[in-house]
Amino acid sequence: MSDVIEKAVHRAIERMHENLAAPLTVEEMARTAMFSKFHFTRIFQRVTGCHLDASCPRCASSGPRSFSSPPR
Numbered sequence: 001m002s003d004v005i006e007k008a009v010h011r012a013i014e015r016m017h018e019n020l021a022a023p024l025t026v027e028e029m030a031r032t033a034m035f036s037k038f039h040f041t042r043i044f045q046r047v048t049g050c051h052l053d054a055s056c057p058r059c060a061s062s063g064p065r066s067f068s069s070p071p072r
Contacts, residue, residue: 005043006047009040009043009047012030012033012040015029016029026040026052029044
């Protein structure tokens, strides 16, 4: 997967971490990553291995903190 795509997904994950008190919509996350909602949901799954819904056991049990930020 392209480094640019991975960085975009991780940008959205960082925004999730910064806003844990306020839920983000898929549209807001996609906008942060600068992708359409449709494309973002597809690349999010490829990069993280989880869907953006609660069907992923890792995500559902740990919440957004389970996603790690990229190394700097």
